Amino acid sequence: MSFLAPFATLFALLAIPIILLYMLRLRRREQVVSSNFLWQQILQDREANTPWQRLRRNILLILQLIILALIVLALMRPAQVVPTITSGKTVILLDASASMNATDVNGNTRFAEAQEQALVLLGNLTADATSDDQISVIRVAETADPLTPYTTDFQSVRQAVLNAEVGQGAGDWSTALTLAAAGSQGASNFNIIIITDGGISDSGQLPENIPAPIIIPVGESNANIAITALATRTLPGQAPQLFAQVRNYSDVPVEIALNIRLDGELWDSISPEISALSARSFVFEVDEPFATIEAELVLDDRVTDFLASDNNAFTVASDASTRRVLFLSNQQNVFLEEVLRSLPNVQIFRGDASSTALPSTPYDLYVFNDYLPDELPDADMLIVNPPRSSELFTLLAETDDTRNISVINRGHPLAAFLSLDSMNLRAFRPVSNVDWATPIATSEGGAFIYAGEDRGRQIALLPFNLLDSDLPLQIAFPILMSNLIEWVAPANIISGGTAFSVGDVVRINPPLEATSVRITLPDGATRDLNITGDTIVFSETVQTGFYIVDILQDETVSTAQVLAVNLFGTGESDIAPRTGTEIALGGGILVEDAEEQRGFREFWQLLAWLAVLVLLYEWYVYYARLRVPADLETGVRRSTARR
Numbered sequence: 001m002s003f004l005a006p007f008a009t010l011f012a013l014l015a016i017p018i019i020l021l022y023m024l025r026l027r028r029r030e031q032v033v034s035s036n037f038l039w040q041q042i043l044q045d046r047e048a049n050t051p052w053q054r055l056r057r058n059i060l061l062i063l064q065l066i067i068l069a070l071i072v073l074a075l076m077r078p079a080q081v082v083p084t085i086t087s088g089k090t091v092i093l094l095d096a097s098a099s100m101n102a103t104d105v106n107g108n109t110r111f112a113e114a115q116e117q118a119l120v121l122l123g124n125l126t127a128d129a130t131s132d133d134q135i136s137v138i139r140v141a142e143t144a145d146p147l148t149p150y151t152t153d154f155q156s157v158r159q160a161v162l163n164a165e166v167g168q169g170a171g172d173w174s175t176a177l178t179l180a181a182a183g184s185q186g187a188s189n190f191n192i193i194i195i196t197d198g199g200i201s202d203s204g205q206l207p208e209n210i211p212a213p214i215i216i217p218v219g220e221s222n223a224n225i226a227i228t229a230l231a232t233r234t235l236p237g238q239a240p241q242l243f244a245q246v247r248n249y250s251d252v253p254v255e256i257a258l259n260i261r262l263d264g265e266l267w268d269s270i271s272p273e274i275s276a277l278s279a280r281s282f283v284f285e286v287d288e289p290f291a292t293i294e295a296e297l298v299l300d301d302r303v304t305d306f307l308a309s310d311n312n313a314f315t316v317a318s319d320a321s322t323r324r325v326l327f328l329s330n331q332q333n334v335f336l337e338e339v340l341r342s343l344p345n346v347q348i349f350r351g352d353a354s355s356t357a358l359p360s361t362p363y364d365l366y367v368f369n370d371y372l373p374d375e376l377p378d379a380d381m382l383i384v385n386p387p388r389s390s391e392l393f394t395l396l397a398e399t400d401d402t403r404n405i406s407v408i409n410r411g412h413p414l415a416a417f418l419s420l421d422s423m424n425l426r427a428f429r430p431v432s433n434v435d436w437a438t439p440i441a442t443s444e445g446g447a448f449i450y451a452g453e454d455r456g457r458q459i460a461l462l463p464f465n466l467l468d469s470d471l472p473l474q475i476a477f478p479i480l481m482s483n484l485i486e487w488v489a490p491a492n493i494i495s496g497g498t499a500f501s502v503g504d505v506v507r508i509n510p511p512l513e514a515t516s517v518r519i520t521l522p523d524g525a526t527r528d529l530n531i532t533g534d535t536i537v538f539s540e541t542v543q544t545g546f547y548i549v550d551i552l553q554d555e556t557v558s559t560a561q562v563l564a565v566n567l568f569g570t571g572e573s574d575i576a577p578r579t580g581t582e583i584a585l586g587g588g589i590l591v592e593d594a595e596e597q598r599g600f601r602e603f604w605q606l607l608a609w610l611a612v613l614v615l616l617y618e619w620y621v622y623y624a625r626l627r628v629p630a631d632l633e634t635g636v637r638r639s640t641a642r643r
Contacts, residue, residue: 088189198578
C-alpha cells in the first residue's frame with residue numbers, strides 16, 4: 001500500500017481546532033421548563049468563570065474526527081501497486097503447478113493469490129478496453145490448458161480464471177510458452193504475462209520477435225519439508241531394503257516423525273531431526289513380505305510446512321515377474337539354451353522335440369530351434385533355422401552371399417544396442433511371404449533376421465543355423481536375446497518400471513489374451529481402456545498414490561499390477577519463490593521494476609463514501625440531541641396556559 005499524495009496528511013491538523021471548539025465554555029440555549037428542580041447540576045456550573053472547560057467524552061467529537069480522518073486519507077489517495085497492461089493482444093500464463101498449493105500467502109494458497117492478480121489485470125484492462133483489445137488465459141499445470149481463446153468478452157475470461165483449479169505436478173512450461181508465442185501472429189501490440197512462484201524449469205528462450213514477458217511473482221516463504229525419494233531393492237539371498245530420503249527446504253532445523261506402512265499397516269516409525277536446507281537418508285531392512293509401501297511425514301505445530309502434498313510417498317515391491325519359456329530343439333545348441341538361462345527372471349522349460357504337438361500348458365515365449373510343430377501356438381515365438389515353410393513364411397533356396405552384414409532397422413526394439421558388423425555367417429535361407437515382419441539385419445544375399453507381429457503374436461525369425469555363424473561367440477548374441485525377451489515377453493505389463501512422477505505417461509503392454517484394461521485411481525475412481533494395439537498409453541496420472549492396473553479377460557481379472565505415482569522428481573517441493581530477474585525466458589522482467597507496466601489501484605472513492613455515511617450519522621445524532629422530549633413539550637404548554 002502506498003499514497004500518491006502523502007502531503008495531504010497536513011489536513012489532519014484541522015483536528016486541533018475541532019478539539020478546541022469542544023473545550024470552549026458552552027453557551028447554553030435558553031429553554032422554558034416547568035421547574036428547575038431537575039436542573040440543579042447544570043445551574044452549578046463549575047467553569048462559569050473561565051472560557052475553557054475540561055474535554056469530556058462526546059460522540060459528536062468522535063464522529064467528526066472520524067470524518068476528518070477519512071477525508072484526509074481520501075486526499076492522500078491510497079493505492080496498491082498492481083500490474084497493468086497496454087492495449088492490444090494479451091495472454092496470461094497462470095501457474096497451476098503443485099508448488100502453487102503452498103499456503104504461505106496470508107493463509108491462502110499461492111494459486112488463489114495468482115487468481116486474484118489475474119482478476120486485477122482483467123479489471124484494469126476492462127476499464128480502458130477498446131474494441132481491438134483481446135485477451136487469453138493459459139493454465140499451466142501438468143499440461144498447458146488454454147482456458148479461453150483470444151476474446152473481447154472479458155467477463156467470460158474472468159469466469160474462466162475463477163473456475164480454474166490448481167494441479168498436482170510440474171508445469172508444462174515448454175508447451176505453454178510455445179502456445180503463448182503463437183498468439184503473436186498478426187498482433188501489432190502483444191503482451192505475455194506470467195503469474196508464477198518461479199518454479200519454471202529450463203524451458204528455452206522465447207523467439208526474439210516476442211516481447212519480453214512480464215513476470216508477476218507470488219509466494220513468500222521457502223518453509224517446506226518433503227519426502228524426496230522412496231524405493232526398494234532386493235539383493236540375492238538378502239532381505240529387501242527400503243531407501244527413503246527427507247529434505248528440509250526451510251532455514252531452520254526441524255524434528256519430524258517418519259511412519260512406514262507395509263500394505264497399509266504401520267510397520268515402523270522414527271523421529272529424526274533434519275538440519276536446515278539439508279536432506280537425510282534412511283535405509284530399512286524389511287524382514288516381512290509386502291506388495292506396497294507408503295511413507296508419511298507427521299509434523300507437530302512447531303514445524304512450519306506450507307506444502308502438504310509432498311508429505312506422503314509411495315512405492316511397490318521391486319520384484320519382476322518371471323517369464324516362462326518353452327525350448328524345443330532337434331539339435332544340440334548349448335549356446336542358445338545357456339544364453340536364455342542366463343537372462344534375469346527367465347525360467348526355461350525343455351520340451352519333447354520328438355512330438356509334433358505342443359503341451360497344453362501356456363508359456364510366455366516358445367523357442368523353436370530346427371523344429372516346427374504341426375500347429376503354431378497362439379503366442380509369442382522365436383523361430384531359429386526352421387526345417388520347413390509354414391503359414392508365416394516360405395523358405396527359399398540357401399544362399400552363401402553373406403557379405404556386408406549390417407543392422408538396417410535401428411528403431412526396432414530388437415535392434416537396441418545391437419551391432420553385427422563383425423559377424424560371420426556361412427549361409428542362410430532367404431524367406432518370402434513375410435509381409436507381417438520387418439527386416440532387422442541384412443546382407444548382400446538378403447535379410448536374415450526378421451521381427452514382426454501376426455494376429456497379436458510377436459515373432460522373431462532367424463532362418464539360419466546358429467552353428468553356421470560366429471554370432472553365439474559375440475557380445476551381440478546375449479544383447480539380441482535380451483532384446484527379444486523384453487520385446488515379446490516384458491517383465492512387467494507396465495513399461496519403464498512401476499515408479500512414476502505426477503504427469504508422467506504410463507505405457508501398458510497387455511498380454512495377447514487380454515480383452516480390456518481397467519485402472520483404479522488413488523481416489524477409487526476407475527478408467528476402462530480398450531485394447532487397440534500392442535501398447536496402451538495412460539496419461540491421467542494427476543494424483544499421487546497407488547494405481548491398480550487390472551488386465552481383464554472377458555470381464556475377469558487375469559493379471560494385476562500396482563504402480564506408484566509421487567511428487568518427487570518434479571522439483572515442486574522446493575517452494576522458495578523466485579523473482580522475475582531470476583527467470584530467464586527471453587529477458588523476463590519483474591513487473592515492479594517496469595515503470596511502463598506499473599499501475600495503481602486507488603481506494604479514495606471508497607473512503608469518500610465512508611466519510612459521507614459517517615457525516616449523515618453525525619447529523620442524525622446532533623439533531624436527535626436537539627429534539628425536546630414530547631412529554632416535556634406538553635408540560636411546558638400546559639404551564640404557560642395556566643399563567
